[in-house]
Amino acid sequence: MTDIQVRKLTPGCGAEVLGVDLNQLSNSQMETVRQAYVDHGVIFFRDQTLTPEQHIAFARRWGDIDINKFFPANQQYPEIAEVRKEKAQKTNIGGGWHTDHSYDQVPAMGSILLARELPLEGGDTLFASMYAAYDGLSDGLKKTLEGMRAIHSNAAAFGAGGYYKNTDQGGGFKGENLVGEAVHPVIITHPLSGRKSLYVNPGFTVGFEGWTQEESQPLLQHLFRHAARPEFTCRFAWRDGSIAFWDNRATWHYAANDYHGERRLLHRITIGGEALN
Amino acid sequence: MSQAALKPDAIQVRANPSGFGAEITGLDLSAPLPPATLAAVKQAWADHGVVWFPDQPLSHDALEAFTLQIGPFGVDPFIKPMEGRPHILELRREPNEKAGNFGAGWHSDWSFQDEPPAATLLHAKVIPPVGGNTLYADGTAAYDDLSDVMKKLLDGLTAVHSAALPYGTKGLFAHEQSATHDRTMQIVVSEDADKTHPHPLVRTHPVTGHKALYVSPVYTLGIEGMTQAESAAILSFLYAHMTKDKYVYRHHWRENMLTMWDNRCALHFAEGGYDGHLRVLHRTTVAGDRPR
Numbered sequence: 001m002t003d004i005q006v007r008k009l010t011p012g013c014g015a016e017v018l019g020v021d022l023n024q025l026s027n028s029q030m031e032t033v034r035q036a037y038v039d040h041g042v043i044f045f046r047d048q049t050l051t052p053e054q055h056i057a058f059a060r061r062w063g064d065i066d067i068n069k070f071f072p073a074n075q076q077y078p079e080i081a082e083v084r085k086e087k088a089q090k091t092n093i094g095g096g097w098h099t100d101h102s103y104d105q106v107p108a109m110g111s112i113l114l115a116r117e118l119p120l121e122g123g124d125t126l127f128a129s130m131y132a133a134y135d136g137l138s139d140g141l142k143k144t145l146e147g148m149r150a151i152h153s154n155a156a157a158f159g160a161g162g163y164y165k166n167t168d169q170g171g172g173f174k175g176e177n178l179v180g181e182a183v184h185p186v187i188i189t190h191p192l193s194g195r196k197s198l199y200v201n202p203g204f205t206v207g208f209e210g211w212t213q214e215e216s217q218p219l220l221q222h223l224f225r226h227a228a229r230p231e232f233t234c235r236f237a238w239r240d241g242s243i244a245f246w247d248n249r250a251t252w253h254y255a256a257n258d259y260h261g262e263r264r265l266l267h268r269i270t271i272g273g274e275a276l277n
Numbered sequence: 278m279s280q281a282a283l284k285p286d287a288i289q290v291r292a293n294p295s296g297f298g299a300e301i302t303g304l305d306l307s308a309p310l311p312p313a314t315l316a317a318v319k320q321a322w323a324d325h326g327v328v329w330f331p332d333q334p335l336s337h338d339a340l341e342a343f344t345l346q347i348g349p350f351g352v353d354p355f356i357k358p359m360e361g362r363p364h365i366l367e368l369r370r371e372p373n374e375k376a377g378n379f380g381a382g383w384h385s386d387w388s389f390q391d392e393p394p395a396a397t398l399l400h401a402k403v404i405p406p407v408g409g410n411t412l413y414a415d416g417t418a419a420y421d422d423l424s425d426v427m428k429k430l431l432d433g434l435t436a437v438h439s440a441a442l443p444y445g446t447k448g449l450f451a452h453e454q455s456a457t458h459d460r461t462m463q464i465v466v467s468e469d470a471d472k473t474h475p476h477p478l479v480r481t482h483p484v485t486g487h488k489a490l491y492v493s494p495v496y497t498l499g500i501e502g503m504t505q506a507e508s509a510a511i512l513s514f515l516y517a518h519m520t521k522d523k524y525v526y527r528h529h530w531r532e533n534m535l536t537m538w539d540n541r542c543a544l545h546f547a548e549g550g551y552d553g554h555l556r557v558l559h560r561t562t563v564a565g566d567r568p569r
């Protein structure tokens with residue numbers, strides 16, 4: 001058995017955890033994996049052979065499974081959400097920078113996404129580190145953002161008049177009456193790492209609490225541009241057996257939509273989190 | 278009830294509907310004002326930010342004397358004053374002048390100074406038949422209309438001011454002097470202009486106690502502690518906000534009109550549009566206190 005290795009993908013974001021079989025994880029290996037997850041915000045595994053049951057079992061080692069209100073679930077395993085794009089579909093899921101579930105007052109910790117069917121090329125997932133984004137702010141803006149809170153809403157994405165309902169992914173989504181919003185600090189202290197992290201995202205953050213839209217947008221758009229700087233990101237190319245496991249409190253992600261005419265199916269299990277402050 | 282109705286000899290103050298900007302008549306500025314009249318003028322200036330007195334022919338002596346009734350002269354750097362009149366600047370643009378008109382950017386006079394001028398007085402000598410309006414923006418109303426949470430955040434910020442963009446060694450006028458020589462006004466580019474000076478982004482008026490936005494695209498370089506891009510995200514919003522139509526008063530000049538504005542709560546902008554015509558105004562400033 002080879003030794004477990006943690007190798008950064010880029011200096012700013014993400015690490016591959018190599019030399020490990022998630023079906024036979026020793027306690028010390030689990031500890032290494034846990035530390036890599038805490039340190040890097042998103043970790044990647046290669047050449048794994050998890051069945052759906054094993055996928056669920058691995059997820060349960062991290063916490064309670066959070067069943068998504070909006071995503072189509074796997075028929076046999078309700079814990080598993082299907083991130084699917086058929087050959088004829090043009091819209092993909094997650095094709096813009098976002099953080100999952102930030103519209104919940106108790107947002108999910110993260111998701112374990114496993115490749116089931118991949119296009120020949122394309123369909124990469126990009127991640128951006130919100131630790132790096134926070135660290136890259138000036139001291140003045142860090143101080144200014146402390147104490148500010150932002151409003152997150154899923155209406156524009158999942159609501160009845162929202163983005164997905166009006167695309168060719170519309171049929172698969174559900175729960176358009178479950179839309180809602182939440183308020184979180186703009187700068188959070190990460191519950192696992194204790195590090196400061198920038199917690200706004202273009203997918204769901206609609207403004208600052210107490211500010212008008214007009215007041216909010218210039219600073220919010222600046223933060224979005226800043227956080228998406230290439231230095232803070234990494235790009236993961238999927239292969240059969242690949243797994244990405246990200247922390248929503250430490251990263252954004254973006255699903256590249258560059259494989260029209262091919263089918264892509266990934267299985268996602270989301271793990272519950274805690275209130276942020 | 279106007280004061281005029283109570284006292285026939287009292288001044289008349291006709292404010293714009295917004296309350297920002299007022300015309301003052303019923304007085305003669307060429308002679309010292311009685312204490313009550315002077316107090317009423319100062320009150321109107323504090324209340325309305327910009328006041329103007331039409332039909333006031335004034336000699337240089339009279340302009341200086343009225344300025345001193347408002348307060349001691351300010352310090353006017355970078356522009357050569359009139360010969361023998363160290364406190365009067367002549368804002369002059371010849372009919373054939375091609376250089377951009379002076380003051381064509383939103384600013385508060387000399388806001389890069391430790392104690393920027395409280396008032397600027399501008400007396401119209403020759404006014405072109407077209408163009409040459411001055412726009413004033415109400416920094417008090419613009420601040421008042423912001424959300425409370427944003428106000429609170431802005432209250433704690435410090436803006437960095439400098440004369441560098443127009444008057445610095447790498448500034449607009451330095452560049453212009455190497456390119457063209459047709460500006461009538463003599464601008465003294467100086468290393469002094471490259472210095473920076475911090476002021477609160479929101480300033481409390483020493484007389485009215487009202488808070489006002491105290492930043493401008495001409496003299497504010499950024500927000501203390503923030504990068505250029507971060508500062509720009511906040512400042513560009515504030516500039517767009519405070520120069521909205523509803524906060525702007527467009528001032529039309531007439532010869533012999535004296536206008537006095539409050540740099541502590543108003544920005545101004547000199548419009549062009551009078552190429553081919555002579556325009557001459559004489560300017561003084563009144564010293565102010567350190568913004569807080």
